[in-house]
Amino acid sequence: MKNNYSEKFEKMRVAGKLAAQTLDMLTEFIKPGITTEKIDRLSYEFIRDNGGYSAPLFYRGFKKSLCTSLNHVVCHGVPSERILSEGDALNVDVTAIINEYYGDTSRMFVVGEVSIKAKNLIDTTYESMNKAIKILKPGIKLGDIGYEIQSYVENKGYSVVRDFCGHGISNVFHEAPNILHYGKKNSGTELKPGMTFTIEPMINDGKYDVKILNDGWTAVTKDKSLSAQFEHTVGITENGYEIFTESDKGFIKPPYN
Ligand code: MF3
Ligand code: CO
Ligand code: CO
Secondary structure, X not given: OOOOOHHHHHHHHHHHHHXXXXXXXXXXXXXXXXXXXXXXXXXXXXXHHOXXXXXXXXXXXXXXXXXXXXXOEEEOOOOOOOEOOOOOEEEEEEEEEEOOEEEEEEEEEEOOOOOHHHHHHHHHHHHHHHHXXXXXXXXXXXXXXXXXXXXXXXXXXXXXXXXXXXXXXXOOOOEEEEEOOOOOOOOOOEOOOOOEEEEOOEEEOOOOOEEEOOOOOOXXXXXXXXXXXXXXXXXEOOOOEEEOOOOOOOOOOOOXX
């Protein structure tokens, strides 16, 4: 069907696919012994070799190509010489730009076996994003998205990070509107066909408070509790939604095999 956003959606599909394929490609490498810097390098090269560019690189002074957020890191973890080891829970957040459009997606990865506590947090975080995506259609409001996530995770005793949110995205990395992952039903801006944005809940095993480390980027839970996150880039259609960043390989949440 032709409409005034079909060309934009076509470009979002291409960018979203590249970002998702990058996570698919990284999956087999995320094992005990690899450094987060190596993950950064593999991602940078894959995106470049496929005609794109890693959007985080030099974005507001960020010096790496993606974010690697380990264990109690909430988001914006900076790839480093840190070696992954058994029991680590890692979020890898890839943003690819291609033909001027952005695809932004993240998944959790587990290194070897992780605790039941970590598994439950990861499952709940994925499910909160999934539930929020499933209600998307014109006429619902931004607060409905937040409500869906908040009510689901708080009921299980987890908390929703307040200091970071999803965002509009198209040929701009971060644009209006902000997509809060907490909120009240039937509040806020109404969704309209053609809108494109991310949903990327950060869910903590403890309190929602975060602090930023001295590198100016790494956000961690203040109480050092575990944190998990998933992210998809989505678009609102005439009667529902489209996910631009789904895995070609059917990778949803760990374990991936
Ligand atoms: N990908 C992140 C997001 O979901 C943004 C990373 S910006 C960076 O919005 F500079 F930290 F990489
Ligand atoms: Co994002
Ligand atoms: Co992201």
